[in-house]
Amino acid sequence: MAEPVLTVDDLTMHYxxxxxxxxxxxxxxxxxxxxxxxxxxxxSGCGKTSIATSLLKLLPENAHIKGxxxxxxxxxxxxxxxxxxxxxxxxxxxxxxxxxxxSLNPVYKVxxxxxxxxxxxxxxxxxxxxxxxxxxxxxxxxxxxxLMEQYPHEYSxxxxxxxxxxxxxxxxxxxxxxxxxxxxxDVIVQDSLLREMRLLQDRLGMAMIYISHDIAxxxxxxxxxxxxxxxxxxxxxxxxxxxxxxxxxxxxxLMSAFPSVTGPKRELAMLSGEPPDLLHPPPGCRFHPRCPxxxxxxxxxxxxxKDHGGGHYAACxxxxxxx
Amino acid sequence: xxxxxxxxxxxxxxxxxxxxxxxxxxxNSFIHAVDDVNFxxxxxxxxxxxxxSGSGKTTTxxxxxxxxDPTAGHIYLKADGxxxxxxxIPGKGMKAFRRQVQMIFQDPYESLNPRRTIFDTVSEPLAxxxxxxxxxxxxxxxxxxxxxxxxxxxxFMFRFPHELSGGQRQRVAIARALVIEPKFxxxxxxxxxxxxxxxxxxxxxxxxxxxxxxVTYLYITHDLAVARYMSTRLAVMYLGKIVExxxxxxxxxxxxxxxxxxxxxxxxxxDPTLQRQPPxxxxxISKPIDPMPRCRFYDxxxxxxxxxxxxxxxxxEDKGAGHYAACxxx
Numbered sequence: 001m002a003e004p005v006l007t008v009d010d011l012t013m014h015y016x017x018x019x020x021x022x023x024x025x026x027x028x029x030x031x032x033x034x035x036x037x038x039x040x041x042x043x044s045g046c047g048k049t050s051i052a053t054s055l056l057k058l059l060p061e062n063a064h065i066k067g068x069x070x071x072x073x074x075x076x077x078x079x080x081x082x083x084x085x086x087x088x089x090x091x092x093x094x095x096x097x098x099x100x101x102x103s104l105n106p107v108y109k110v111x112x113x114x115x116x117x118x119x120x121x122x123x124x125x126x127x128x129x130x131x132x133x134x135x136x137x138x139x140x141x142x143x144x145x146x147l148m149e150q151y152p153h154e155y156s157x158x159x160x161x162x163x164x165x166x167x168x169x170x171x172x173x174x175x176x177x178x179x180x181x182x183x184x185x186d187v188i189v190q191d192s193l194l195r196e197m198r199l200l201q202d203r204l205g206m207a208m209i210y211i212s213h214d215i216a217x218x219x220x221x222x223x224x225x226x227x228x229x230x231x232x233x234x235x236x237x238x239x240x241x242x243x244x245x246x247x248x249x250x251x252x253x254l255m256s257a258f259p260s261v262t263g264p265k266r267e268l269a270m271l272s273g274e275p276p277d278l279l280h281p282p283p284g285c286r287f288h289p290r291c292p293x294x295x296x297x298x299x300x301x302x303x304x305x306k307d308h309g310g311g312h313y314a315a316c317x318x319x320x321x322x323x
Numbered sequence: 324x325x326x327x328x329x330x331x332x333x334x335x336x337x338x339x340x341x342x343x344x345x346x347x348x349x350x351n352s353f354i355h356a357v358d359d360v361n362f363x364x365x366x367x368x369x370x371x372x373x374x375x376s377g378s379g380k381t382t383t384x385x386x387x388x389x390x391x392d393p394t395a396g397h398i399y400l401k402a403d404g405x406x407x408x409x410x411x412i413p414g415k416g417m418k419a420f421r422r423q424v425q426m427i428f429q430d431p432y433e434s435l436n437p438r439r440t441i442f443d444t445v446s447e448p449l450a451x452x453x454x455x456x457x458x459x460x461x462x463x464x465x466x467x468x469x470x471x472x473x474x475x476x477x478x479f480m481f482r483f484p485h486e487l488s489g490g491q492r493q494r495v496a497i498a499r500a501l502v503i504e505p506k507f508x509x510x511x512x513x514x515x516x517x518x519x520x521x522x523x524x525x526x527x528x529x530x531x532x533x534x535x536x537x538v539t540y541l542y543i544t545h546d547l548a549v550a551r552y553m554s555t556r557l558a559v560m561y562l563g564k565i566v567e568x569x570x571x572x573x574x575x576x577x578x579x580x581x582x583x584x585x586x587x588x589x590x591x592x593x594d595p596t597l598q599r600q601p602p603x604x605x606x607x608i609s610k611p612i613d614p615m616p617r618c619r620f621y622d623x624x625x626x627x628x629x630x631x632x633x634x635x636x637x638x639x640e641d642k643g644a645g646h647y648a649a650c651x652x653x
Contacts, residue, residue: 186545
């Protein structure tokens, strides 16, 4: 395996709220090799976006990294100050946010916004070089370079998302985190954007983390998949493994709850109950109140996140199809 | 087509929105949001209306419950043995009409009044219709809450929407729509804001209630996979027109219209070992502002030929066994 570009080690992050501490990310560990793509799936509130903002340390004031390390090429981001962190942000890790509409400033031309990002983080180009580079970036993501003289409202939803991707690429990062990059888009636009992103990754060789609630989207773009539930990573493996040999009952339930347009029409699985309140997460395995296989031990002890063979990790006392 | 008389029959339905031309200036441009739409739904069946954003599916839904008035066309509803034209109900008749037809909205965070308790929200249709007195209403609301899976009802009845999760709120919205036992319910993307594990529960619930209470749905969604599970028939809309319609499984397995084909092939498949072909379609969706008299799909169609450009938009024709398509080339 190639050298990991990012290693997350027992990351724990809490939000301090008036009602108490919210355990948003709990003991999450994974590693991502250079040029590799991974997907994080889970339902809303499971901590996917909290992991992304922790990696970039773009956390709100009430968030605290309580423990763990974020190793990026030998540097522990968890220990860095805001000033030091700023050197890595955008230049080494950049992010494509969920709502492209909101990540562009409506009163500035799109090209100017990208050049601002480049000036701030690289600051080595002349004006002419910057424009040249933006034109290249626009071509790369399938936008007409003339569009850089226009304002965000003149763009369609898909074009805005492309512009945001161009911005994320502008400083040649080693890793891009894409948080629900296509969620607000129609399927046909989504399809062309996902194809584009895969091509870009092949060509430019950066690592990618895709975050989505849609396992079908994740299946199409990721080599590895991490499944999250209630702040914990419950399963982690190669995409085919996750889809064809899920170990954790939550992963299996998530797969079979997903309707598909192809193949035979099968009965959709139903999970009873709702995801837990992370102010008072259930003890033991956090999935146990909804798990059909739960026993006493699940209620009392947190299962280890361990290798079940061939780099297929899961945290479950009663793994499916084995042991 | 089944022999039974349809519950809802839509004929030549049209809605044009004028584009604002400025103060005191007559508008001479229109968005053709819904343009000559025809379909019918037999009682107890459900029709799914699918399409991309801007295709006119939500406008169609709103027209069917008369939240907006149509520019032209008829919507016939068979209720209590008589047929009424929803499109021309006078103000006085609306109250009786609302007893038959209800709507479930997409966003359960916005469709419930945050200052009213669940009981207030669910019992309001009963109060408006003057059904029962307070105690009877309370009983009826409790019954409905159990039916939608919010039990015991006493723990939910006097709570406020902010105390409930998204899935629970959508259950409240469903209870409110069904409390006066309507015949016909327009559901506009009722599950698109919900998480997968909660979504299946709501889908099951809606189907179960349809069977138990004899409700007929018009199910509006952008998600073909959800439509597959929620409908017996499927209509695909593009720029204000229905371009294909037929039995859901038949349309999904054997799509005829090039737009339906493109839409289907763009749906991601939850299996990393499969590779999809890119959808065969050009450009992006536009707005139907004063459309040219030719096929609406002409600019994006991979098959576009002379006949498509020279003639008006093709009519929705039966291409065999009740599978309708609006295309000159199939």
